[in-house]
Amino acid sequence: MGRRAVPSIDPSLSLSRHLKMYDELPEPWDPVALFERQAPLEVEVGSGKGLFLQNAARATPEHNFLGIEVAHKYARFAASRLAKRQLANAVMVSGDGLRLFRELLPEGSLEAVHVYFPDPWWKKRHRKRRVLTPEFLIDVSRTLRVGGLFHFWTDVEEYFLTTLDLLAEVSSLRGPEPVEEKSPEHDLDYLTHFERRKRKDGLPIYRSLFTRV
Numbered sequence: 001m002g003r004r005a006v007p008s009i010d011p012s013l014s015l016s017r018h019l020k021m022y023d024e025l026p027e028p029w030d031p032v033a034l035f036e037r038q039a040p041l042e043v044e045v046g047s048g049k050g051l052f053l054q055n056a057a058r059a060t061p062e063h064n065f066l067g068i069e070v071a072h073k074y075a076r077f078a079a080s081r082l083a084k085r086q087l088a089n090a091v092m093v094s095g096d097g098l099r100l101f102r103e104l105l106p107e108g109s110l111e112a113v114h115v116y117f118p119d120p121w122w123k124k125r126h127r128k129r130r131v132l133t134p135e136f137l138i139d140v141s142r143t144l145r146v147g148g149l150f151h152f153w154t155d156v157e158e159y160f161l162t163t164l165d166l167l168a169e170v171s172s173l174r175g176p177e178p179v180e181e182k183s184p185e186h187d188l189d190y191l192t193h194f195e196r197r198k199r200k201d202g203l204p205i206y207r208s209l210f211t212r213v
């Protein structure tokens with residue numbers, strides 16, 4: 001991701017409820033310790049500046065939303081959006097999303113997993129740094145409940161096709177189902193900041209939805 005500066009955060013805003021360091025997460029896994037209630041849980045890996053998490057938490061108050069972002073300044077900024085809007089059903093974690101799936105999330109514990117515009121790591125020798133590894137995709141299908149959803153969008157056709165092949169190979173998720181493109185009604189009416197940036201650049205977006213059967 002282009003490491004752009006993030007806007008400054010109001011110093012009077014308390015982030016303690018909305019920002020957790022990876023090492024502060026409950027072990028064994030206990031979502032009630034984070035959200036103070038039990039509810040269907042959706043996880044977004046690589047939340048960036050947090051537009052999706054903020055809008056999704058507001059649109060679906062009956063679900064809990066956990067975003068995880070490895071770049072601390074983005075995790076902090078995304079948490080500040082949630083804190084500012086007092087969204088009690090959303091928490092940002094500063095840390096590695098792959099580790100969260102590998103170490104903490106139990107089988108069948110998730111309602112949905114979201115990965116939007118993961119870093120493409122264009123050079124072949126860097127591809128192993130990609131988030132959508134076979135191991136992570138196995139973890140995604142293991143942690144989704146039956147009927148749970150995996151959402152994956154990117155503007156990189158090669159990454160999209162490679163991931164579809166990998167999913168068919170290592171998981172039993174059903175898909176991809178196509179996802180319709182919407183016309184934005186205002187300047188921030190996009191799923192994520194990257195969708196906004198890429199669509200304004202005129203690039204095609206590849207969207208997919210999978211279901212655990």
Ligand SMILES: C[S@@+](CC[C@H](N)C(=O)[O-])C[C@H]1O[C@@H](n2cnc3c(N)ncnc32)[C@H](O)[C@@H]1O
Pocket residue numbers: 001045046047048049068069070071074095096097098115116117118119131192193194195
């Ligand atoms: C290209 S940006 C897209 C951000 C956002 N999803 C969007 O669409 O605007 C990819 C993000 O994934 C984050 N990221 C990369 N690897 C990660 C990992 N292992 N765990 C959590 N976040 C990760 C990066 O720091 C970056 O913020």
